[in-house]
Amino acid sequence: MRTYIADIKTLDDGSDVTIKGWVQETRKIKNLMFIIMRDNTGSIQVTAKKDSMKNYDQLYDITRESVISVYGTLNKKSISKSGMEIQGIEIEILSIADTPLPLGVIDRVSADFDTRLNNRFLDLRKPEHLLIFQFESQLLFGIREFMNKENFIEVHTPKIVAAATEGGADLFRVEYFEKNAFLNQSPQLYKEILIASGFDKVFEVGPAFRAEKENTVRHLNEFTSIDMEAAFIDDKKAMEYLENAISYAVNRNIDLMHTKLEEYGYHLEKIETPFPRISYEDGIEYLNDHGLKLNFGDDFSPEANKILAEKFNGFYFITGWPSDMRPFYTHPDTNPALTKSFDLQLNDIEVTSGAQRIHNYKMLEDNFMKKGLNKNDFEFYEKAFKFGMPPHAGWGLGLERLVMNLLHLNNVRESTLFPRDRTRLSP
Amino acid sequence: MRTYIADIKTLDDGSDVTIKGWVQETRKIKNLMFIIMRDNTGSIQVTAKKDSMKNYDQLYDITRESVISVYGTLNKKSISKSGMEIQGIEIEILSIADTPLPLGVIDRVSADFDTRLNNRFLDLRKPEHLLIFQFESQLLFGIREFMNKENFIEVHTPKIVAAATEGGADLFRVEYFEKNAFLNQSPQLYKEILIASGFDKVFEVGPAFRAEKENTVRHLNEFTSIDMEAAFIDDKKAMEYLENAISYAVNRNIDLMHTKLEEYGYHLEKIETPFPRISYEDGIEYLNDHGLKLNFGDDFSPEANKILAEKFNGFYFITGWPSDMRPFYTHPDTNPALTKSFDLQLNDIEVTSGAQRIHNYKMLEDNFMKKGLNKNDFEFYEKAFKFGMPPHAGWGLGLERLVMNLLHLNNVRESTLFPRDRTRLSP
Structure with a gap:
């Protein structure tokens, strides 16, 4: 034994x-x-x-x-x-291990990140690196426990798809027998089809693929996306599910592994809900009062996010984004220049994006036009809106980015076992 | 409310x-x-x-x-x-739903499967179809609960990879920026790298991709694979984890949804462990005693599996497969013509494949040679064997195929929300 x-x-x-x-x-x-x-x-x-x-x-x-x-x-x-x-x-x-080791396990000498990733199997033997993934695994278990209690059905939607979720850009192409296909950027369209299928509440945890050429400490070309969608709810209820799922899972993790986290220098504090909310428009006003010069329609720069992070310190929502800044499936607000959408921020980083979605077929068709999309590309999706689609809302959350920010890591690759980026395809 | x-x-x-x-x-x-x-x-x-x-x-x-x-x-x-x-x-x-509906929801008239899949959002509104996916979601939750109690770390390994797990066949090619890449057939090699990384016990639930041209009721080109790997265990211990995970999850599901399952004609009985075991060699002998003519090295035909299914009725293991029939990473037995491997069968269908794996670097290199593989293609993997690799064993389980067989469905597409096969890429 x-x-x-x-x-x-x-x-x-x-x-x-x-x-x-x-x-x-x-x-x-x-x-x-x-x-x-x-x-x-x-x-x-x-x-x-x-x-x-x-x-x-x-x-x-x-x-x-x-x-x-x-x-x-x-x-x-x-x-x-x-x-x-x-x-x-x-x-x-x-x-028996060969010598010399290409990377030390207990040495204090720090190796450059490429050497670490090239020898990830040694790098991960460091207890402080293993702990990141124990944390990630338990965090996800906590989120699942919460979603299961709330009667969400966990689903698996295809990653090889015929159409682009967001309309064409940043797709990886796949040779699918005689056909051209793509790797899915997000399960968004499939989650919505499941809402039309009467599934009521769904969530999915799976890989998402973005062929973005940006190669920053916050970007991955393949990441783990946690996605939820629920029928008969609006953006406000979706925000509640999100803050409750995160606080449940994080506080559970603190209970489980507080001592170990502290031992290795990861400081986490218990999370309280509700998270503060600020509208996009109030955000603009606040930022302009604090020395920036932003107009309606401008995105929040890293500098802007830092100013907001100082105000809110932790998790906070930015709500009611302009229509021009959100994808075609986002539900407009009473003022059609705005949407029923939100971002969840953790300090100065966006970790989740969500919204109430359009459920009206006519409104969806108009939005394809407005966004310059070809509705024929979305036939498999919009068909589901024609035969009884309830109002619905949801969100998508990048697991690695959330863990990076919760544990104050300085690169999303630290919370990714085998990161994929513009230049890295191995191990 | x-x-x-x-x-x-x-x-x-x-x-x-x-x-x-x-x-x-x-x-x-x-x-x-x-x-x-x-x-x-x-x-x-x-x-x-x-x-x-x-x-x-x-x-x-x-x-x-x-x-x-x-x-x-x-x-x-x-x-x-x-x-x-x-x-x-x-x-x-x-x-408001358009008329006519392309597929009835409550009609007794049965539509052909293609029409059903083309209108999956209507097909899934039938309570007996929804129930399959409620069952699948809860089954997976039960498996996770079991794995979590056993201290497995749930991991996410990349689906875009540079090398073939099993050595070249049946791969989907991906254009990855300037590079050629593939969709992963199985997380096998990555799970093993994590064993070398000291993760001790890992499991993963994620999509696996097989470019097989076979288009049968049991094959999918994209499916959900449940994979586990643990350090310092052998094939026998891996079989114990498997039977205990399945029986825990299935029996939990029966407790949760027995009435609903019966209402819609899905009959499940509580599972008892341990599952019966029969060696490949004893299997051959038994089958030859029952009218077949099989030699050592022959695979078990559908007819052979039916004969075994009658003997065992439910779950059973077939152990000790010949080396020639198993992948390069399978650990040989004392008799090198045999391996420390197993299949888990449910009635006449294989649902899981597993084994103790090779951990000795030299033995692995020899096996690349024997199987005609180019070790340079596996550099990222075999490197992890050079610097301290513990003995290890594990298995991989197809979720949709397991559910298909547990619920006695006649096509694996019934337990797949949006199936991908040779001819189907939409919805």
């Missing part, structure tokens, strides 16, 4: 234990060696004595990051840093 | 209630009309009287599958089939 290193502290002094993991460091004093061993839960010192170990000579030459299985006795009165060590009885060598 | 139709039975007679949904059927008697209204939880009769309804004339002409919002009073002494009806006070028309 294997014991994880983090669980050793619950065992009695003198217990026999088997642990499995990586050789992080060794120190050798003639006929005695100390191995700092690591698994995904922690690290511990193992002692091996020449007298009592058949394969001591082999072990003596073991390289850093080799994999071993240790059977031994727990000593809780050790003078090692943790006050515990395993006195090895049998140590099996499972895999 | 909206009430879902299924929740109406818990309300008191005479309660005021708002329901929202689709007009399934209407009957009209001069100044009185009856509307059978449907939402995603059920259906109920609504009465509308000319005397008390401002928009009665509009309502009188309402078409099937239009969307309405009804505010009215609950009458629990109705002579309608369910013994309940809503006496309408205000009925708002939210969306």
